[in-house]
Amino acid sequence: MRVAVLYSGGKDSNYALYWALKEGFEVKYLVSMVSESDESYMYHVPNIHLTELQAKAIGIPLVKGFTSGEKEKEVEDMKVVLKGLRIDGVVAGALASEYQKKRVEGVAEELGLESFAPAWHRDPIEYMRELIGIFDIVMVGVSAYGLDEGWLGRKIDEKALGELVRLHEKYKIHVAGEGGEFETFVRDAPFFKARIVFDEVEKKWNEWDCSGVLEVKRAHLEKKE
Numbered sequence: 001m002r003v004a005v006l007y008s009g010g011k012d013s014n015y016a017l018y019w020a021l022k023e024g025f026e027v028k029y030l031v032s033m034v035s036e037s038d039e040s041y042m043y044h045v046p047n048i049h050l051t052e053l054q055a056k057a058i059g060i061p062l063v064k065g066f067t068s069g070e071k072e073k074e075v076e077d078m079k080v081v082l083k084g085l086r087i088d089g090v091v092a093g094a095l096a097s098e099y100q101k102k103r104v105e106g107v108a109e110e111l112g113l114e115s116f117a118p119a120w121h122r123d124p125i126e127y128m129r130e131l132i133g134i135f136d137i138v139m140v141g142v143s144a145y146g147l148d149e150g151w152l153g154r155k156i157d158e159k160a161l162g163e164l165v166r167l168h169e170k171y172k173i174h175v176a177g178e179g180g181e182f183e184t185f186v187r188d189a190p191f192f193k194a195r196i197v198f199d200e201v202e203k204k205w206n207e208w209d210c211s212g213v214l215e216v217k218r219a220h221l222e223k224k225e
Helices: 011-022 048-058 073-083 098-111 124-134 158-171
Strands: 002-006 026-035 062-067 089-091 114-116 136-143 182-188 194-206 211-223
Touching (some): 002 011, 011 124, 026 073, 048 062, 048 194, 048 211, 124 158
Parallel strands (some): 002 089, 026 062, 089 114
Antiparallel strands (some): 182 194
């Protein structure tokens, strides 16, 4: 089956790709939607420009779509991109968002495509533990009480997961960030032919609402042994 993977560069879209490859699908394209709005209902925003570098590391063509980020219209913008591809299905990294999953499924149905969401309703702790064992994940955006500036650029490992579990118990933060509490970026994965190294980053922090992003200004690929 020829598929496109909706790809933001974060942990969930990389898991969707990992799953599709393990299933034996022919992943023809990675599809990144670039939103002008930081408040997109559908799409990941932080460091979306780096999906080009990730696609190069993976060796799968990247197709970019652009949207103003206007609610509902951004779904139509995605449909226009997918309609132009010769594929049989679309794979998404939806974990708990009914809004996102239903809209991807709706677009797929309109286009006669199969829709897959391999992480859907996974147990968050079990899911995160699996991801930690597969990927090199860093946090590049936070927007929740309990997550401070120190989380920006932090590698998500077992220690970090333990802290996220405690924050969930205290503040009800979703352990996998599905409530928008945090955004991630994958620097390395089994299907990467080269790992991504950050050369220059800038932390942008807003004290008023306890939110911030790690903006990656320069990065390069480093050959894996």
